Amino acid sequence: MCALLLGLLLPLHGTLTDRAGLGSLVETFLPWFGLLVPVLLAGALLRRSAAALVALLLPVTMWLHLFGGLLGDRSQAGGDxxxxxxxxxxxxxxxxxxxxxxxxxxxxxxxxxxxxxxxxxxxxxxxxxxxxxxxxxxxxxxxxxxxxxxxxxxxxxxxxxxxxxxxxxxxxxxxxxxxxxxxxxxxxxxxxxxxxxxxxxxxxxxxxxxxxxxxxxxxxxxxxxxxxxxxxxxxxxxxxxxxxxxxxxxxxxxxxxxxxxxxxxxxxxxxxxxxxxxxxxxxxxxxxxxxxxxxxxxxxxxxxxxxxxxxx
Missing domain, CATH: 3.60.10.10 (Endonuclease/exonuclease/phosphatase)
Known part of the structure; x- marks a missing residue:
């Protein structure tokens, strides 16, 4: 369940309420939510739950979709x-x-x-x-x-x-x-x-x-x-x-x-x-x-x- 919620939060963060600044707070640290994946992975392995492992594919996919492109070096030579x-x-x-x-x-x-x-x-x-x-x-x-x-x-x-x-x-x-x-x-x-x-x-x-x-x-x-x-x-x-x-x-x-x-x-x-x-x-x-x-x-x-x- 936690993996599914995380997988939905990443692409749908814009739908969160901004009451008391909740939406902005989440969006400020949005890339760091990826750190929850290894935590959930450890829990799934401890429980030996195949379903939990499969569920983790959703947040991993969503995180890579949003931030995977930022991991590499995108710089080019030149400039004015x-x-x-x-x-x-x-x-x-x-x-x-x-x-x-x-x-x-x-x-x-x-x-x-x-x-x-x-x-x-x-x-x-x-x-x-x-x-x-x-x-x-x-x-x-x-x-x-x-x-x-x-x-x-x-x-x-x-x-x-x-x-x-x-x-x-x-x-x-x-x-x-x-x-x-x-x-x-x-x-x-x-x-x-x-x-x-x-x-x-x-x-x-x-x-x-x-x-x-x-x-x-x-x-x-x-x-x-x-x-x-x-x-x-x-x-x-x-x-x-x-x-x-x-x-x-x-x-x-x-x-x-x-x-x-x-x-x-x-x-x-x-x-x-x-x-x-x-x-x-x-x-x-x-x-x-x-x-x-x-x-x-x-x-x-x-x-x-x-x-x-x-x-x-």
Missing amino acids: LTVVSHNVAAENRDPAGTARELAASGADLLALEELTDQARGTYEKALAKAYPHHVVRGTVGLWSRLPLSDTRSVDVLRGMAGPLAETLRPEDMPVEPPRALRTTVATEKGPLAVYVAHLGSVRVTAGSGFWTDSRDAGATKLAAAVAARHDKRVLVLGDFNGTTDDRAFKGLTSRLRSAQEVAGAGFGFSWPASFPVARIDQILVRGVEPRSAWLLPATGSDHLPVAARISW
């Missing part, structure tokens, strides 16, 4: 631009060292999330030589070897909610710094629209379970902003606080492809850096072709940098 995205962490004790390591990657475009006012100057100084062009909006920024233009903030903030918000007038509501931007990169082969975003955090609480409201609202707004522009070539980089299996990102994943899924090697888990269990840092593309995708070594952040090589 190298892009890197990294949540540098507000608590990072060595921003200068992090900047040096990122610059050493040779990236043409470097997206940083969770910038603080205190660390911003350090990154600007350390990256100035390698990246003559950069833009920052709030807590996100893009450093580039190529010229940038038409930069603007993108609203991905949910806004304050709850009892405190009900006691405040609109003009008294706290103003949060922007957490997303859009800019245009001038390449030799034409303009490339680049979005850098840091979506809202998720929380696990006793009262509300897996709370994803802020992140989900930000994902919807980001998807709407990308869809509204109709740009031919698009990159969306950033810390999504969720995986591409999560239903919250359907608006983005229906229009863009994950560089890791197309041209990576393995799952590319990026968080937490000490023992990565989920890829919540994303590089999504449209109108360009991912040639390779990989992880960079750990920095002073609790996230690993994610990188990709793209071509026209």
